[in-house]
Amino acid sequence: xxxxxxxxxxxxxxxxxxxxxxxxxxxxALVGLLDNAKIGxxxxxxxxxxxxxxxxxVREVIRRRKPDSSRPVPPELLGELSAADAIVSGIxx
Amino acid sequence: xxxxxxxxxxxxxAFEANELFQDNGWTDGLPIVPPTETLVARFLSAVGLAPxxxxxxxxxxxRRVPAEKVAIAAVMAGCRPDYLPVVLAAVRAMCEPxxxxxxxxxxxGGSAPLVxxxxxxxxxxxxxxxxxxxxxxxxxxxxxxxxLRLFILNVLGGIPxxxxxxxxxxxxxxxxxxxxxxxxxxxxxxxxxxxxxPGASAVTVFAVESPHQIMNEWTHxxxxxxxxxxxxxxxxxxxxxxxxxxxxxxxxxxxxQIFAEAGWSKKDLRECVHERARVSRREWRTVxxxxxxxxxxxxxxxxxxxxxxxxxVVAAGGPAGGFAAILPPWYGRKSLAVTKGIDA
Numbered sequence: 014x015x016x017x018x019x020x021x022x023x024x025x026x027x028x029x030x031x032x033x034x035x036x037x038x039x040x041x042a043l044v045g046l047l048d049n050a051k052i053g054x055x056x057x058x059x060x061x062x063x064x065x066x067x068x069x070x071v072r073e074v075i076r077r078r079k080p081d082s083s084r085p086v087p088p089e090l091l092g093e094l095s096a097a098d099a100i101v102s103g104i105x106x
Numbered sequence: 107x108x109x110x111x112x113x114x115x116x117x118x119x120a121f122e123a124n125e126l127f128q129d130n131g132w133t134d135g136l137p138i139v140p141p142t143e144t145l146v147a148r149f150l151s152a153v154g155l156a157p158x159x160x161x162x163x164x165x166x167x168x169r170r171v172p173a174e175k176v177a178i179a180a181v182m183a184g185c186r187p188d189y190l191p192v193v194l195a196a197v198r199a200m201c202e203p204x205x206x207x208x209x210x211x212x213x214x215g216g217s218a219p220l221v222x223x224x225x226x227x228x229x230x231x232x233x234x235x236x237x238x239x240x241x242x243x244x245x246x247x248x249x250x251x252x253x254l255r256l257f258i259l260n261v262l263g264g265i266p267x268x269x270x271x272x273x274x275x276x277x278x279x280x281x282x283x284x285x286x287x288x289x290x291x292x293x294x295x296x297x298x299x300x301x302x303x304p305g306a307s308a309v310t311v312f313a314v315e316s317p318h319q320i321m322n323e324w325t326h327x328x329x330x331x332x333x334x335x336x337x338x339x340x341x342x343x344x345x346x347x348x349x350x351x352x353x354x355x356x357x358x359x360x361x362x363q364i365f366a367e368a369g370w371s372k373k374d375l376r377e378c379v380h381e382r383a384r385v386s387r388r389e390w391r392t393v394x395x396x397x398x399x400x401x402x403x404x405x406x407x408x409x410x411x412x413x414x415x416x417x418x419v420v421a422a423g424g425p426a427g428g429f430a431a432i433l434p435p436w437y438g439r440k441s442l443a444v445t446k447g448i449d450a
Contacts, residue, residue: 018123018140019112021132021178021260023169083209083440085166105271106214 036099039069045097047086048078054103061101107147111157111174114143127182132260134252134280138182149177152187153194153449161194162201164262166208171197175261176253183253183281189231189246191448192309193253196221199311199444200254206441210313211264216272217313217436219254220354221283222420224297225307227448233285237424240284240317240356240431251281276316284422290359291421292366299372299419300445312352312418312443314433318342323360323428328368331361331430332375336382338432339410343385344393349438350412355379356431358423376414383410418443 036042044065048054058076065071075097077090094100117123123140127133139145150157150173157174164171173194180193200207200219210217223233234244242248258264266272272279288295297308318341322334335355357365357375365375388404390396411417423429435441 015116015118016120016123016140017114017116017143018126019110019114019143019146019174019178021112021127021141021175021182021256022263023171023175023261025167026170081440083206083213083437 033099039065039071039099041070041072042098043073043075043096044071045094045100046074046076047094047100047102048076049103049105050079050082051103051106053106058101058103107144108150108157110143110146111172112178131265133182134255134259136252136280138256139184141178141181145181146174146177149180149185149187149190150174153190162198164201164207165203167262169262171201171257171261176257179256179260180249180253182256184245184249185253186246189250189253192221192223192227192231192246192250193257195309195446195448196250196254196311197257199309199446202444202446204442205311205313205444207262210436210441211258211262212269212271213436214271214273215315215436216275216279217315217441218276218278218282219258220278220312220314220433221251221254222296222310222312222354222418223250223283223285223307224288224295224302224310225305225448227307228285228288235285235287235422236290239287239422239424247283247285248281251278251283254283255279255281278314278316282314284356284420287359287421287423290425291362293362293372293419293421296418296420297445300443302445302447307448308445309448310418310443310445312354312433313436313441314354315342315346315436317356317431317433319429319431321429326364326367328365328370328375329378331364332378333382335430335432336379336410339379339383339434340385342432342434343383343408343410344389344395346434347437348385348387348390348408350409350416351435351437351439351441352416352418352443353379353383353410353435354418354420354433354443356420356422356433358427358430359421359425360428361430362421372419373414375419376411376417379417380409380411380414384408412439
């Protein structure tokens with residue numbers, strides 16, 4: 014006699030996340046840098062910001078730091094980044 | 107029997123069911139009890155829940171946890187149906203925002219949820235609170251803790267190398283559950299201290315790093331014992347994380363007798379440890395962390411506990427031996443212990 018066993022996994026609900034369409038160019042763009050509050054992120058973003066401004070000629074960089082590395086970004090902080098043409102979000106260490 | 111909501115698979119026998127789960131990474135590496143439709147229905151019927159009843163919501167990824175998935179994890183882990191209320195209470199506790207389930211699951215820090223069970227349910231399930239209490243040998247202790255791990259693996263996707271980014275992890279990530287020895291303790295049970303009604307069955311869930319065993323068998327002074335606990339906590343603050351939050355200490359009978367004879371309550375012990383478990387930033391220089399010591403004022407004193415209430419004192423362990431254990435938090439106050447009643 015066979016057994017019928019149940020799948021233990023829970024599927025994610027809702028629509029799958031989609032990548033935004035890439036920008037044609039960073040020239041003149043407004044770029045957001047979201048710091049995940051890990052110890053090395055600020056230094057990495059300092060370097061990245063210089064590169065974005067000097068090599069890719071972005072118009073403006075908005076930098077924001079999550080208050081807590083292990084919790085979601087507060088909505089008001091996301092709102093402050095909403096004007097950006099592109100956002101770099103830090104994950105991991 | 108209600109129709110299950112989960113997809114199902116037909117397999118030849120229990121051996122092939124285990125092979126299916128092993129091949130798909132749906133277990134912790136140990137064999138499982140096949141979660142058949144019949145068994146899962148029996149477990150749900152024991153708690154009077156429909157398969158799609160929502161037990162809790164993981165707050166970061168907003169995973170709504172249906173009772174059926176918790177029952178599947180409990181069957182797989184080797185639970186009996188009457189263990190399920192304890193597993194459900196622990197899942198509800200872990201879904202509280204202050205527990206920070208996503209962070210503790212995903213972090214390189216590699217903590218595991220410790221479950222402390224209080225109240226009459228310990229006796230009705232035959233849980234262990236004495237010999238080898240942090241080790242093997244008790245079916246309810248082993249399988250209730252394991253059910254939570256399988257829940258994290260399959261329901262939250264806490265798969266090592268995927269969402270679970272632990273550098274090391276620790277053995278408590280297979281299972282980590284104990285009962286408090288209320289019958290042989292002069293003290294209030296942990297859950298009662300944390301606001302549950304006396305005599306109520308409850309779980310306290312706390313994301314901990316690996317337990318650190320200490321020994322002091324050469325004193326009858328309660329303060330000496332507390333000093334040894336505080337020293338182990340200070341060592342953790344320097345070598346692991348300096349940030350304050352909950353700590354747990356498992357106090358064996360031999361130490362409890364010393365505290366009881368001197369009239370020390372759990373509160374007295376908590377206050378003493380709070381006073382003594384402190385380090386200055388400068389001390390980081392003695393443990394190879396000179397590079398980070400000067401980032402802030404080195405004379406500032408850090409406390410392990412934000413207040414005495416942060417220390418979870420658990421009476422448990424075999425009758426002989428001056429061995430206790432300190433259980434450090436994952437990462438300061440980013441995850442806090444949560445106590446929930448068990449719906450019997």
